[in-house]
Amino acid sequence: MNFEPTSERRMISDALARLLADHSDVSSRDETAFQAPYSRTKTWQALSEMGAFAALAHESAGGFGGEGFDIATVFEALGRALCPEPVLAQLLSIQLLTHVGDSSVNNALTGATRYALAWEEPDTWFDIERIDTQATTENGNILITGRKSVVYGAPAAQRYLVLAKFEGDLALFDVDADTVERHSYAMIDGGGAAELFFRATPATLLINDARAPLQLALDAGALALCAEAVGIMDVLRDTTRDYLGTRKQFGAHIGRFQALQHRFVDLSIEIEQARSITQLAASRLGDTEGSRSVSMAKHLIGRVGQLVAEESIQMHGGIAMTWEYTVSHYAKRLTMIDHQLGDRDQHLQRVMQTL
Amino acid sequence: MNFEPTSERRMISDALARLLADHSDVSSRDETAFQAPYSRTKTWQALSEMGAFAALAHESAGGFGGEGFDIATVFEALGRALCPEPVLAQLLSIQLLTHVGDSSVNNALTGATRYALAWEEPDTWFDIERIDTQATTENGNILITGRKSVVYGAPAAQRYLVLAKFEGDLALFDVDADTVERHSYAMIDGGGAAELFFRATPATLLINDARAPLQLALDAGALALCAEAVGIMDVLRDTTRDYLGTRKQFGAHIGRFQALQHRFVDLSIEIEQARSITQLAASRLGDTEGSRSVSMAKHLIGRVGQLVAEESIQMHGGIAMTWEYTVSHYAKRLTMIDHQLGDRDQHLQRVMQTL
């Protein structure tokens, strides 16, 4: 066993930190996070150039990473910088395109082609068996009809990977974004998503039975969200620690108040637990235990994330209730991570299935 | 609405406090609580004489109380004194005998005849539909066969009220304790119970379809346990408060440490909530909302009871880990109340059925 990150991963982490400090400092984040297309071309290109996308795929697929720890390294850095770029959408797509095995993955890995995975529908959240979008063949062409909802990264995407029922299976399709009715909006925690309406929209079949590769992609995505959350939690802990040592009330630094001290300690412990379970999931991604470990991690991240978000706000007091103070945005993002790719209860139920 | 106890109930409460201070002071409690028959005749008679049992039944049944608040008054006082006498067994029996309507209830109300309700069986805890004990008719006599488990109050009882399957129904029977194989033991929190083995034991049929009256009795019993818990919690809170103001560590009373102060405050608030939900259940006992309100109360008591027991021990530190110090016994009893007449999860599930 070895608990030290490799030097390559340390380099990626450092490079990302520098890059994101240049491109998406928090004070100017509003422009990207809350204005369409919720992505800044310069940042995206810089991410591509430093290899942030290529790090998400194995060498065999043209990347130079693709292990759980590689994904975690990238997303932890994104979380630390509170970067609203839709890298998660690209990760999910890279995972699926790798499985397809054609050349499209190369364009995804350079970031030249931007993808979004359209899978969930209103009221079928995280429940792939209830997907209702239909694909049919007409004159040799495949046409898709249905609505995809809260599609992360869709506003900036050029192509969609779409899950739809097809000849009794759950299949994956490639669709040109220009052919789809798209309604984009910001998320409450920043970043963009869209409602997509497919109305006999032409599509290319990529995978006939997509369940297994989809599960692998969703596991990778959930792991990425866990790592993003860990990055956020580290920032919130450090910011709260500094605030406790700076802010005075009743003539003393509030960090002197034992009730807050003990709560801060409990918070710090839970953050270490969140880091550990994320590392465990990273180490097992793709294994037979992979899905269960990811669910363990996503559950704990949901539980600890809420604690950290709420306690960070509470220990700061009023200032963390304001838009101007970055803690509010970190807390919002951390909270809403539990709404993406399955929440704590859904993942707990998966763990409960094999006690 | 009126939140003041009636003067009658206040009198009963005061009288019980005096009586129990005389008869079962905590230092000598071990003798009663952990030695067969887990009841002291003198205490039982004194309870009878001051009307503690009669207060548990309506005037129409020969008592002088019987409302939810009467039951709560008696058991809160028993809890405060940590009295191990099996009054709960008598309450359950009085409730059922009142329904039968014959003269046996009079002997129960004076305490002259001591009853225990034998309903649960190994592995059918709190699940009356799984009762497996059978009653059959042979030559005009009813005979009961089966095992009843953890029958509270059985070691001191002269008669058992027994639930058994009879002609497709769940029926209630009266059985002479001398005709039953009984294995008595103490509970970990004091007080006695027994395993009862019925082997074609003669019995008298009391109620053919006992489900409804049994539910009423169990509701009354669960309410009684809630009130007992409230009495215990008040003692634990006061003892902890006094300890925090007496014990010194690091040169100051430990009550000066803000982390403990805040936890003590949260404890106190939850105890008030426990009192409130018990009062609510008392006010509704027997109503259409009665069972649900009792389940709400028993759930909250289970949840808060554990918090109060654990925090009282933790805030005291080592001394509360010792047998000699009464906090340990109060905490044990409070904890084990969640194991009687349905635990927090079972009652929560009843509440969930009608959200």
Added chain:
Amino acid sequence: MNFTFSEDERAFEAEVETFLRDKLPPEIAARTHRGEEIGKADTERWQAILSQKGWLAPTWPVEHGGADWDPVKHYLYDAAACRAGAPRTVPFGVNMLGPVLIAFGTPAQQQHYLPRILNGKDWWCQGYSEPGAGSDLASLRTRAEQDGDYYIINGQKTWTTLGQYANNIFCLVRTRASGKPQEGISFVLVDLDTPGVEMQPIKLIEGGHEVNEVFFTDARVPVANRVGEENKGWTIAKYLLGHERTGIAGVGLSTHALTRLKAVARQQTRNGKPLIEDPLFSSKIAEVEIDLAAMTITNLRMLTQSQGSPGPEASMLKIKGTVIHQTLNDLARRALGPAAAPFPAEALAANLALVEDTQARNAARYFNNRKLSIFGGSNEIQRNILSAMTLGNRR
């Protein structure tokens, strides 16, 4: 004890329900249910209706135009009003300044200001908190120096709720620099049109504008606008803290929030069944329902038993009441799954509603209501108050 409502109480409840059915404008109720800000015009419209009925100031004595309700009536009104979607009465004039003027004001102040609160001529806001002194009033720094019949006020107030609609502000200001920090504070009334008074919005975590900063730069305020004795403002502040108990537990709001939570849990599906049948989620609903049922009794019991003398009850009710309300908000957010995430204003404008419009702002409501345990004396401050009363914070 008797927990059934008396005939009188039932009749009152019926009267409240009739009144709300007849007089509450449906478009206002709809906005309340959607969780939108109500705005100045509609708030004033509704408060005028309430005032006409004599119910705007339920805790004031009748001789000052109040309704003098007991806690049970207050509870009954509150619950019905929340069910119906009536906006909350803005508390600063009615529930805060009013009782202060009645207890400490001169007859002239009472005669001038109280009717103007009731008839809506004045909208008051509160100038207590300052940057760096949220819950710690003793450390406030806004100072008032006397210059003849005027105070010259300099300093900054913050977290001034709905100040953007107000024409007046009551402030705690420092009138003496020496001595104990609590002792040099006075309570003064300031017309917001006074030159040198500026208000700026604060954008909150969820994007809304409900609080403000107020800057005082050589603002001249008549000494006659001081309430109570000079340097005794601390007494008034403490009086207010103890007086704010009615409604502090928010039982009416939470009861309605529970109803909304159950509604959304019936609408949403999980694993092909209504979310309300999911045991993990429904157990959370049941738990908070039980907490709230207990709180309903705790609230009435404490308010009834301690009428007059403010004790530790207010802090208890504040702590547990806000925790319950926040838990309800939390579950309502989580019930929506991914549909909680769209930024409400935009998502609704696109007319693509993923959920009923009364539920669309659940995440925003959750984030906004993190304030409940911070503002108005944080729950940590309340725990300090309580432990001082119960443990004596012995040394």
Added chain:
Amino acid sequence: MNFTFSEDERAFEAEVETFLRDKLPPEIAARTHRGEEIGKADTERWQAILSQKGWLAPTWPVEHGGADWDPVKHYLYDAAACRAGAPRTVPFGVNMLGPVLIAFGTPAQQQHYLPRILNGKDWWCQGYSEPGAGSDLASLRTRAEQDGDYYIINGQKTWTTLGQYANNIFCLVRTRASGKPQEGISFVLVDLDTPGVEMQPIKLIEGGHEVNEVFFTDARVPVANRVGEENKGWTIAKYLLGHERTGIAGVGLSTHALTRLKAVARQQTRNGKPLIEDPLFSSKIAEVEIDLAAMTITNLRMLTQSQGSPGPEASMLKIKGTVIHQTLNDLARRALGPAAAPFPAEALAANLALVEDTQARNAARYFNNRKLSIFGGSNEIQRNILSAMTLGNRR
């Protein structure tokens, strides 16, 4: 990072398992699984077996007869030992006094005492806590006054675990009354047969006898029995606190407790189904399983990354490790329903077992293990230590 075990580690694990299968007496394993006290004879029997294998003192350097395991090997041994039902090594000699002697003892002390720990001639117990000074070592009052080559010791120690089996005790005693309270403390070794040393049992909450009080009345102890400098015992105490990290999280014990919890949840029924299929209960099992999975990594990560320099890790591992273990105990108790209540000794004697004998003591175990968060530096003390390190407890 690489979380798979190396070939070397796997081989070690296999060796441990073989050793336990071959050498652990089944009757001892059965008692451990039942949660019974192991007693003196069996403890000594097992520790002799361990010692013969060279595994009794896993953290000691090899030159002193230790095994010098790294944290991963320690974890592997621990997990396998708990699964197999091997008794825990009594820590006072091996894990506490041993390292102290190695770091602070004279060569003579090392040569005399270390082999006697390994060969079982000495059973050590700990004299730290005093009545009124549980976790607050600075306030201890047992005093040692020098009289020629002897200390005359007077005072009282308490919470002396398994003292009834011991022949020796190591104590913190006050050798100087003046100055800072921490500075006048010394660390001395006392033969329990010394005249003036008396031991009395303390009965614990669940009825068991595992701790004691020790009374010192003019007990004469050679000054040569002092370890380290006079008045510098505080340094040793702190060293020990930092050194006790291996195993402090109790991952092995908790892992086995989780296995037992799942077993009982499969045996018990609720609503006609195995309890493990009850969503409310099984969600609690899953939650604690997740916490424990995380703790397994946290434990190894912290022990590996901080080897040598004791930091805040020990406190973190203690707090969360004990909370997890107590949660497992709590669920195991609750799983039994009414069957948890019979007082174990009596109920088992009557041969009426309601549950398997490995589960019958679940309630007793729960109550007994409330000690985990109190003894050995309460979790509150650990939080103080941690916050001093991370927040600096700035003023």
